[in-house]
Amino acid sequence: MTDWYVPGFKAGGPIRSVYNLSELLKTKLSINILTSDRDLMDEKPFSNVILNDWRSCDGVKIFYATKSEEKKQIRKSIASEKFDIIYLNSFFSFPFAIYPLMIALRYNQLTKVVLAPRGMLGEGALKFKKVKKQLFIWGFKIIGIQNRIRFHATDRFESLSIKKALGQKVEILEVKNIPVQVIESEKPKFDLENAFIFASRISPKKNLLWLIERFERIASDSFLNIYGEADDIDYIDVCRSLIKTERIVLHGAIPPDELRVVFEKSGFFVLPTHNENFGHAIIEAKAAGCPV
DSSP states (O other): OBSOOTTOOTTOHHHHHHHHHHHHHTTTSOOEEEEESSOTTOSSOOSSSOBSSOEEETTEEEEEEOTTTHHHHHHHHHHHTOOSOEEEOOSSOIIIIIHHHHHHHHTTOGGGEEEOOTTTTSHHHHTTTHHHHHHHHHHHHHHTGGGTSEEEESSHHHHHHHHHHHOTTOEEEEOOOOOOOOOOOOOOSSOOTTEEEEESOBSGGGTHHHHHHHHTTOOSSOEEEEEOOBSOHHHHHHHHHHOOSTTEEEEEOOOHHHHHHHHHTOSEEOOOOSOOSSOHHHHHHHHTTOOO
């Protein structure tokens, strides 16, 4: 169960994590993906998928739920008890993490749950909307859910952050993230020393504001192209207000295949993030021959 899935791309890493994992396992396991009917921040649903029905797609079954059907389908899926594992791809999402946990608790299915926090319990992530997150963690621990489910961490650092937030007794499955397949790439022959790129969701955690402030001070012909969907409107407005030069350009989000071309034409990828669980964009930049 995940908030966003392909053909969506604006949510970045969470989509790539589930997609790459599914691609790796789909020939050995029966995988069903329950997700929303639209991409991050979109007002309208996808126009190229079947909604509110389980459909086979490239080796997995996918259910794109409309807003009115999300809770109903989550409840129905968990109550059916036909799944061996219920994999949740978030920690703080109400529709695709908190609500499924409530239903799993009601139907005594918590032992089937594997929850992937996706870096949301890291110190750099928890300092944003801190009070709201700490209240939820407190309630989570009061009910004792943390000791009745398993957690998926992608490395020992995330394991430590989960234990620090939820207690030392939580059960953690430490399995590395699945990166993009690396395809050999030859860099273009022209000079790219001055071409910088930022490609990620635009939110306080990704620290774009810091980058813009410092890039504005550079007295050179370097330029910065910014790609990504803003999931914090106030934050992107502040970032936009600080851009005083034509050397910094906001482009919006683009699909992964188009982003690869941009990486190939860029000199350096810059990501001054406060916290990353894995950083798919880092691997994708390196795979396209773009130094990080």
